[in-house]
Amino acid sequence: xxxxxxxxxxxxxxxxxxxxxxxxxxxxxxxxxxxxxxxxxxxxxxxxxxxxxxxxxxxxxxxxxxxxxxxxxxxxxxxxxxxxxxxxxxxxxxxxxxxxxxxxxxxxxxxxxxxxxxxxxxxxxxxxxxxxxxxxxxxxxxxxxxxxxxxxxxxxxxxxxxxxxxxxxxxxxxxxxxxxxxxxxxxxxxxxxxxxxxxxxxxxxxxxxxxxxxxxxxxxxxxxxxxxxxxxxxxxxxxxxxxxxxxxxxxxxxxxxxxxxxxxxxxxxxxxxxxxxxxxxxxxxxxxxxxxxxxxxxxxxxxxxxxxxxxxxxxxxxxxxxxxxxxxxxxxxxxxxxxxxxxxxxxxxxxxxxxxxxxxxxxxxxxxxxxxxxxxxxxxxxxxxxxxxxxxxxxxxxxxxxxxxxxxxxxxxxxxxxxxxxxxxxxxxxxxxxxxxxxxxxxxxxxxxxxxxxxxxxxxxxxxxxxxxxxxxxxxxxxxxxxxxxxxxxxxxxxxxxxxxxxxxxxxxxxxxxxxxxxxxxxxxxxxxxxxxxxxxxxxxxxxxxxxxxxx
Numbered sequence: 001x002x003x004x005x006x007x008x009x010x011x012x013x014x015x016x017x018x019x020x021x022x023x024x025x026x027x028x029x030x031x032x033x034x035x036x037x038x039x040x041x042x043x044x045x046x047x048x049x050x051x052x053x054x055x056x057x058x059x060x061x062x063x064x065x066x067x068x069x070x071x072x073x074x075x076x077x078x079x080x081x082x083x084x085x086x087x088x089x090x091x092x093x094x095x096x097x098x099x100x101x102x103x104x105x106x107x108x109x110x111x112x113x114x115x116x117x118x119x120x121x122x123x124x125x126x127x128x129x130x131x132x133x134x135x136x137x138x139x140x141x142x143x144x145x146x147x148x149x150x151x152x153x154x155x156x157x158x159x160x161x162x163x164x165x166x167x168x169x170x171x172x173x174x175x176x177x178x179x180x181x182x183x184x185x186x187x188x189x190x191x192x193x194x195x196x197x198x199x200x201x202x203x204x205x206x207x208x209x210x211x212x213x214x215x216x217x218x219x220x221x222x223x224x225x226x227x228x229x230x231x232x233x234x235x236x237x238x239x240x241x242x243x244x245x246x247x248x249x250x251x252x253x254x255x256x257x258x259x260x261x262x263x264x265x266x267x268x269x270x271x272x273x274x275x276x277x278x279x280x281x282x283x284x285x286x287x288x289x290x291x292x293x294x295x296x297x298x299x300x301x302x303x304x305x306x307x308x309x310x311x312x313x314x315x316x317x318x319x320x321x322x323x324x325x326x327x328x329x330x331x332x333x334x335x336x337x338x339x340x341x342x343x344x345x346x347x348x349x350x351x352x353x354x355x356x357x358x359x360x361x362x363x364x365x366x367x368x369x370x371x372x373x374x375x376x377x378x379x380x381x382x383x384x385x386x387x388x389x390x391x392x393x394x395x396x397x398x399x400x401x402x403x404x405x406x407x408x409x410x411x412x413x414x415x416x417x418x419x420x421x422x423x424x425x426x427x428x429x430x431x432x433x434x435x436x437x438x439x440x441x442x443x444x445x446x447x448x449x450x451x452x453x454x455x456x457x458x459x460x461x462x463x464x465x466x467x468x469x470x471x472x473x474x475x476x477x478x479x480x481x482x483x484x485x486x487x488x489x490x491x492x493x494x495x496x497x498x499x500x501x502x503x504x505x506x507x508x509x510x511x512x513x514x515x516x517x518x519x520x521x522x523x524x525x526x527x528x529x530x531x532x533x534x535x536x537x538x539x540x541x542x543x544x545x546x547x548x549x550x551x552x
Contacts, residue, residue: 001062001370002147002292004112012109015116019043020102027099044115045101049422054093054101055118056108060128060146061089061373065364068371070111072356078104085341085349087413087464089127089373090118094420121162123153128170129177130374134382136330140189140197142172144290152227159234163241164249179375181205181214181495182467184251185233197223203233204255207461212252213495215260228279232271296368296383301333305386318393321404335386339379339396340403344440347429348414349377358399366392376413408445409453410436413464417457424457426474426481431455431510438511448518451532467491469533470514471498483510487544488536501545513548520547
């Protein structure tokens, strides 16, 4: 896990002091809201529908127990006792008082955290595969490269005022768990012919009003040229990206307008001035940063744990949880544990202060003091001994964190929607709760198998609805909330956008409509191994759309 050096610490301390002065001036009336707005956004502070919201950066989703405990304290002392984990691997506090925010940032700085570049037209928090350094087929640790990008991009003077926000994601294994192809830039690490780490570089992906799956601009980028190539991409975007229309300002619009061949030509011409120059990543610097992510001291354990197998045989609830929430680890005798933040009927991605403290204690006791945040709004204990899984499960169960639904139909991604966000057109949380309650039966969920539902309360797509197996978009029709359904999206290494179906449905009709789609899937699948997305791609949208509107 990366630790701040003296430069990081100084930058964050200075930013806190600067913002404290700005807040005091705002409270005294010396700054108007229009004057204060760009200052607060540079510090991750939004003015939402009902109150301020503070978005805290969690670089590439990695937290120590101490950091998670500090987030719990902030939730308990300065907010309403909970936080919301987002699809950017960040956490949001929805109710801080403006006068408290400088102190919150000060407390975050004490544990090497901040809210810098979680807002604004800059390079946002870099996200990465939440199973980094824990899976056997990983080519390289994406956290190393994410940290290198973080250091390069933080306060980058040329890219602090881009045409629009800019998001980067990194995946290090063949399976893409970071949704790289729906980012402004996505980096997928592969092994070169010489055995070195290389990057497939995707550019111009994104969701929102005009969604695109990113095309590849480079399929074999040497790692030492990563920063110079990113710099070339950002310079082309900064030069040609539109600033006259915020809806057409994202890099995806520029790539689409120019075409990938012309955009690549522009980047290559810019790169010619940068390649092999000061931005070449020195091998010794990569080694220095990689040392921060050295593997923990794994024990030498048998691959099969008799205690684990016996616990599964003796406890049916535990056995069910292991089928969905426990994943294979590269080290013999260890496992990866996904902690669901999707209990049936509760807001997806929320965790109480007590639950954060419980997860932090488990990470300290059983997972080398490390916990991850996923872009699917769950938590991960990346390195747990199989012998200790039953004890971990009991503690999670006591904290309300043992819902056995990871990857299943109730493991829903949802934005805060109209309950909090002033940009939203419709509620997301209540729809997610209603769907989860419709499919509350755990046997039924297991029978259905993997099915990813994603819900957004507006076209900005913070809930990633475009790439859900079933995507749900809230829209406003003459003051009433309706929901558009998309089918067949996916955010993995075979990314595709969901297909828009017919007319929108009122919120109360959505759970039954989803149930009809699921029933049609169960009647069409070849066997229980064929997932919803596989069946959809085999037979097409028509039978599912017929089911969707069968009773409407």
